[in-house]
Amino acid sequence: MKGLKKTRRIQIILLAFVLLVGSTALIGYAMRDGINLFRAPAEVIAEPPAPGEVFRLGGLVEPGSIKRGQGETITFNVTDGAEVIPVAFTGVLPDLFSEGQGMIGTGQMQDGTFVASEILAKHDETYMPKEVMEALKEQGVYKDPGAPNG
Template identity: 70%
Template sequence: MKGLKKQRRIQVILLAFLAIAVATALVGYAMKDGINFFRSPTQVLEQPPAPGEIFRIGGLVEDGSLTRGQGETVTFRVTDTNASVAVTFTGILPDLFEEGQGMVGTGQMQGDTFVASEILAKHDETYMPKEVIDSLKEQGVYQEPAKD
């Protein structure tokens, strides 16, 4: 009788470990496509992403680079003041999107151009995405916005 209880306990423990392993594998598989890593333009040029990899790029919209194409297609360059990457986006840009302002785009590289599926822009005069601020601080070019 004692051996049967011990055997049953071991089976329950092994089954629990198996269930945890399967659950972890399923969560990892489900999140595989949902995680988009942030990169600055310098990081994109120094360590190019894998073909087809979806990621987020952010920085400042380079002055003089914004060009509106046919329909809703827009091209511009995003910079971290150290390097810049060409960006193409087809869609409606946020109302507050403009040159010299912070932005974050989600998409993938096609050749030397980042093809964005989504563009996010600042929401007031002083906002800049945290990732962009961190990237600019790493470059040593971030300036605190003036306080009113």
């Protein structure tokens, strides 16, 4: 009788372990497309993404580069000070989207142009996404608006 209880306990523990491993694998499989890493234009040029890979591109909107096309299509350039990537977006841009300001877009590269499905812009005049700010600091382009001149 004791041997049967011990065997049953081991079976339950093994079943729980197999279910845990299986559920972890399914969660990882489901999230593989949901993880979008931020990249600066210099990183995209240095290590081009795989065809069809969805990722996040961030930097500053290059002054003088915004062009409104037919319908809702807008093209502009994003720079990190070292490289420039052309961006195409069809849709309505955020109200605070403007030249010289920080932005992050989600999309993929197509024929050398980043085709964005979503554009995020800063939410006030001093905010810049942390990832964009760090990439711009690495390039020596970012100047903190709150820092004293000197």
